[in-house]
Amino acid sequence: RKEVEQDPGPFNVPEGATVAFNCTYSNSASQSFFWYRQDCRKEPKLLMSVYSSGNEDGRFTAQLNRASQYISLLIRDSKLSDSATYLCVVNGRGSYIPTFGRGTSLIVHP
């Protein structure tokens, strides 16, 4: 089993739709979690950190489920500009080695 797994998609959704991605991780000692966004042929950029209590930033909501060892990203009212690859990142306790998932591709169409 891979350390961090994501459905590569692509997820094809119309503008205005709500879409959710999950990311599962295998190391139960993992301590910090992030979602990054990567546009085609560009570098990854931090979208949001994922806190134990869950967190929201505008149309984006991130949640952590430690019992089932997954994190999720919910995007409401999708925009064309949300089209990108969404990467989840997991760090173990005291680890300097962040593990990236392979990314989930989102395509928002008119």
Added chain:
Amino acid sequence: DAGVTQSPTHLIKTRGQQVTLRCSPISGHKSVSWYQQVLGQGPQFIFQYYEKEERGRGNFPDRFSARQFPNYSSELNVNALLLGDSALYLCASSLVGQGGTEAFFGQGTRLTVV
């Protein structure tokens, strides 16, 4: 303020050659990490350096090496290049060398080995 800068942006090398990639972190950041990203995959961690010391190493062969200079810039060296080393090499800087902090990525160096 300048972000993370990497050079060169593109590079073509022949199998067996050696390559050096360079990275300048954001001013004030003391940690630099290197990643390899092949098409369709997420970035794979290669090295992390903090205050010129290696803090972490990913599962890459000894052909890959790196170092960090007193000004916190960094170089990644790859010897005896293989076709499979063709990838986007990303450098990321962060304030401290802990995994729980945000990393800022450079635009990457796209290496093609022929």
